Amino acid sequence: MSLGDRIRSHVRDNPTGMVHDLLFAVAWVAFVTVLTSTVFTSAPRWAYYxxxxxxxxxxxxxxxxxxxxxEQQAARD
Structure with a gap:
């Protein structure tokens, strides 16, 4: 099985999880970028990392x- 086939199979098996992962990553990078460029403007570069x-x-x-x-919500219902 080629790498492309394995990736397609993985995406097909986990579509929503990968979307959530991507959305979290984009939101986190945007949050950190805004935070370090507006609030912590004089912070050293290592703080960004x-x-x-x-x-x-x-x-x-x-x-x-x-x-x-x-799980708690399901237990209450």
Missing amino acids: LFMLAGIPAYFGFFISLEIAK
């Missing part, structure tokens, strides 16, 4: 808390 790196735990924290909220 540190904010970008903070997107990894933010991503997992957001989606884990979303799953917990969904």
